[in-house]
Amino acid sequence: MHRGMRGDAALKGIFLSAALALNAVCTLILMEAVCRGSYSLTMVWLIEGAEYAAACAGMILLTQAALVLLLGRVAPALMLNGLFYMWLAVVHNWKLMLRSDPFRMSDLLLLREGFTAGRELVTLQDVSAMMICGVLVTAVCVPLLFAGIRVMRGRPVRRLALAAALAAAAAAHGCALTHMEGKPVLLAQDDYTNRGFIIAFLDGDDDLPGMTEPEGYSKAAVQALLSPYEGGGEEPEVKLNILYVMSESLYDLTPYLPLSEDPMAYFRQLQAQHRGGRFLTKVIGGGTAKVEYEVLTGYRIEDTNGVAYNTSGNVVRQGMDTVVSLLEGYGYATQAIHPNIGGFYFRRRIYSMMGFDSVLFSEELPKPPAEAFPFPSDSYLYEQIIRAYEARPQGQPWFCFAVTYQNHGGYSFESGMNDIQVLAELEGKAALNARNYVNMVKLSDEALRELIAYFDAQQEPTVIVIWGDHAPTVSQFALDMPSGAADKMPYYTTPYLVYSNYGLDASAMPDAVTADRLSPCVMRMLGFDRDAYYNYLASEDAASLTGFDGLIAQDGQFVSAPELYKEEAQRRLMIHYDRLQGRQDGEGMR
Numbered sequence: 001m002h003r004g005m006r007g008d009a010a011l012k013g014i015f016l017s018a019a020l021a022l023n024a025v026c027t028l029i030l031m032e033a034v035c036r037g038s039y040s041l042t043m044v045w046l047i048e049g050a051e052y053a054a055a056c057a058g059m060i061l062l063t064q065a066a067l068v069l070l071l072g073r074v075a076p077a078l079m080l081n082g083l084f085y086m087w088l089a090v091v092h093n094w095k096l097m098l099r100s101d102p103f104r105m106s107d108l109l110l111l112r113e114g115f116t117a118g119r120e121l122v123t124l125q126d127v128s129a130m131m132i133c134g135v136l137v138t139a140v141c142v143p144l145l146f147a148g149i150r151v152m153r154g155r156p157v158r159r160l161a162l163a164a165a166l167a168a169a170a171a172a173h174g175c176a177l178t179h180m181e182g183k184p185v186l187l188a189q190d191d192y193t194n195r196g197f198i199i200a201f202l203d204g205d206d207d208l209p210g211m212t213e214p215e216g217y218s219k220a221a222v223q224a225l226l227s228p229y230e231g232g233g234e235e236p237e238v239k240l241n242i243l244y245v246m247s248e249s250l251y252d253l254t255p256y257l258p259l260s261e262d263p264m265a266y267f268r269q270l271q272a273q274h275r276g277g278r279f280l281t282k283v284i285g286g287g288t289a290k291v292e293y294e295v296l297t298g299y300r301i302e303d304t305n306g307v308a309y310n311t312s313g314n315v316v317r318q319g320m321d322t323v324v325s326l327l328e329g330y331g332y333a334t335q336a337i338h339p340n341i342g343g344f345y346f347r348r349r350i351y352s353m354m355g356f357d358s359v360l361f362s363e364e365l366p367k368p369p370a371e372a373f374p375f376p377s378d379s380y381l382y383e384q385i386i387r388a389y390e391a392r393p394q395g396q397p398w399f400c401f402a403v404t405y406q407n408h409g410g411y412s413f414e415s416g417m418n419d420i421q422v423l424a425e426l427e428g429k430a431a432l433n434a435r436n437y438v439n440m441v442k443l444s445d446e447a448l449r450e451l452i453a454y455f456d457a458q459q460e461p462t463v464i465v466i467w468g469d470h471a472p473t474v475s476q477f478a479l480d481m482p483s484g485a486a487d488k489m490p491y492y493t494t495p496y497l498v499y500s501n502y503g504l505d506a507s508a509m510p511d512a513v514t515a516d517r518l519s520p521c522v523m524r525m526l527g528f529d530r531d532a533y534y535n536y537l538a539s540e541d542a543a544s545l546t547g548f549d550g551l552i553a554q555d556g557q558f559v560s561a562p563e564l565y566k567e568e569a570q571r572r573l574m575i576h577y578d579r580l581q582g583r584q585d586g587e588g589m590r
Contacts, residue, residue: 020068023078024060027085028053028196034089035197049196056198060085092197211303211581214573219585222578225571226586229536231529239330239397240461240502240526243385246292247378249407249437250444250468251494256479257434258423263442266449270497275506278556279496280489280514282547285409285473289345292403292469294515296354297322298537299576300545302569309345316350321579323519324355324399326531333357333396337384338403339365339376356401360388372415373440375405378447386454406444409472411436417443430478437472452499461502465522468494485548486558492547498522512556514544516572532586533575543568 032042046053060081067077252264262268270276281291282301289308290301297320301308304315319325324334334357342348342361351359365384368376381404392398412429417439426434448466455462471491474481482488496513498506508525510517520537529535536542544552545568550560578585 019074020061020064020078021057023082024057024064027060027082028057028198031085031089032056032197034086035092045196052195052199056196059198088201089197092201211573211577213582214570214577216570217574217577217582219583221574222585225575226532226536229532229539231532231535233530234527235330236527238461239332240463240500241389241398242327242332242400242522242526243389243455243462243464244295244399244401245385245464245466246288246295246401246403247407247444247466247468248288248404249409249470249472250404250441251471253434253438253441253477255490256474257426257438257477259438260421260423261419261442263420263438264445264495266445267495267497270448270452270499271495274500274504275498275509277496277509277511277513279467279494279518280512280544280546280552281468281470281492281494282515283470284491285470288403288469291515295467295518296324296401298516298520298534299580300516300569300572302547303573303576309347309350315580316353317580318353320354321531321533322354323523323534324401326523326528326534327399328355328357329530330528331396332399333393335359335388335392335398335400336402337365337381337388337400338362339368339381339384339405340403360384371406372417373406373436374413375408378404378406378444379450381405382447382451382454385451403469404444407437407440407472409476411440411472411476415439426478430476433476434478437477455499455501458501461504462500463504463522463526464499465496465518466499467496467518470494485546485550485560488548489546489558498525510544510554510556512544512552514546514552517542517544533579536575545569545572 029039029042029046032045033039036042036045063084064078064081067081068074071077071080253259254262254264268276282294283290287308290306293299293308293315294301307315309316328334334355336347336351336356336358337360338347339362340347342359342363348359348361362376368380371377381402385400385402388400389398411433413436414432415436417436420435420438420442422431422434422438424434452464455464471494474491481491493512496518498504498509500506504525506525509521513521517537520531520534523529523531523534524538540554543564545565546552546558548558549562549565550558551565551568553559575586579587
């Protein structure tokens with residue numbers, strides 16, 4: 001009798017372990033499918049990244065075991081566990097949609113801000129009732145597997161009920177994953193794709209070590225590189241006002257989709273009348289802060305492990321050299337405007353560390369009017385820019401860095417916008433996404449006309465530099481990303497424009513410019529030459545480096561040159577390290 005009881009206990013322990021393991025694997029599959037947007041991609045990862053998948057499943061299993069011990073009951077523990085991990089996956093998708101950046105542990109400090117920004121956008125439909133149903137049914141049915149051990153013998157009705165429950169769990173999973181199949185979600189870091197959500201979430205970038213000293217770093221090497229580019233330091237004849245506008249997801253779809261009209265007709269007109277070209281970025285579908293970082297600093301994002309606005313001081317430091325500090329040295333009043341909340345990307349703190357005199361976020365701006373799309377319009381932002389210009393400090397030239405928000409994805413919402421028709425044969429969400437996107441770009445074009453009309457009427461000389469931060473995720477328009485680096489470049493290329501209201505000769509601006517070289521080229525054009533590093537970047541000696549181990553030649557074409565790429569990347573890294581974390585050996589070369 002005693003031996004039989006011990007046998008029953010052992011059998012129960014085996015079944016409990018199997019139930020916990022099964023639930024851990026089911027939870028992992030569903031969570032990764034939500035994060036990746038595809039069941040098939042998840043299965044590929046389970047096979048190719050088996051060691052990471054096992055580690056992630058182990059983390060879930062440990063959480064389940066802890067909850068079982070804490071609660072003393074299996075069913076509530078597994079249900080709570082499933083809801084927790086699904087919550088992480090859903091928040092990850094919300095953050096991708098709101099900020100185009102993955103969910104990290106440090107973001108737990110921003111949950112209130114995230115809810116504030118997303119409550120008007122995110123609905124239960126976005127979360128997908130099927131996904132929630134899949135987790136709930138699994139969390140209920142897997143414990144039934146354990147509970148049903150006692151009633152398996154001689155109870156055919158209960159065995160049938162248990163089989164039905166397990167079938168319901170499988171069906172719920174199938175519906176959830178089928179519903180998610182093809183949903184375009186672009187993870188902003190390959191780390192999440194390779195190692196899985198749980199490991200990448202726990203091993204975030206907020207504690208990254210400082211940049212390691214690059215090979216060959218020395219005072220002589222730094223000064224030898226920068227000495228040919230020391231500027232004269234003369235004051236420009238005219239200290240004109242400068243407005244930077246980074247336009248969210250501004251991209252030209254006309255080469256890929258036939259449209260009833262050009263949504264960027266006015267932008268192209270300005271490019272022809274003033275100066276325009278191609279802006280080369282490292283990201284697509286997300287990563288706005290990475291582009292922002294490169295434009296404001298002149299540093300490559302690769303030097304900081306792909307991290308942009310890190311708050312630990314390893315990437316952004318108080319008083320660091322930026323285009324902001326350069327212009328403040330010339331007496332400029334500096335300002336930043338973004339219609340999102342200041343907590344996103346820690347921008348309020350970062351902008352302060354970069355030296356902006358004043359910042360305007362949604363907390364300081366008037367409430368935007370309701371639009372057909374989720375985010376504040378470009379027209380609204382340009383109104384705030386004009387107000388800021390009219391309230392600028394008198395007696396100082398004005399530099400303003402503004403980021404638009406209107407065209408941020410996703411685009412799967414009913415809007416009624418149909419001025420521009422997409423003539424390609426698209427179906428379902430792809431058709432809706434494309435129609436909404438191109439009509440929003442047209443609205444951006446019309447808003448730009450209003451902004452230019454205002455500054456055309458002003459007496460003070462003003463230069464406006466506007467560019468798209470990145471293309472939207474093109475898969476949501478049923479477009480396939482090419483495999484070759486040269487073929488990918490058009491998808492990492494957005495338009496840029498240099499406008500002035502006084503006839504500026506902007507011919508010195510290149511036809512194709514990378515994000516890290518944009519500000520140096522603009523500063524050279526305007527005569528601000530006190531920073532030797534910026535002078536170097538603006539020269540033809542500095543190669544334009546892409547994110548594909550290749551270069552952009554003078555004619556704007558992609559060139560695969562691994563050795564030249566490595567040499568130039570090493571030079572950039574050495575100067576970046578010297579200025580941010582090294583001895584500042586090049587400090588006197590200004």
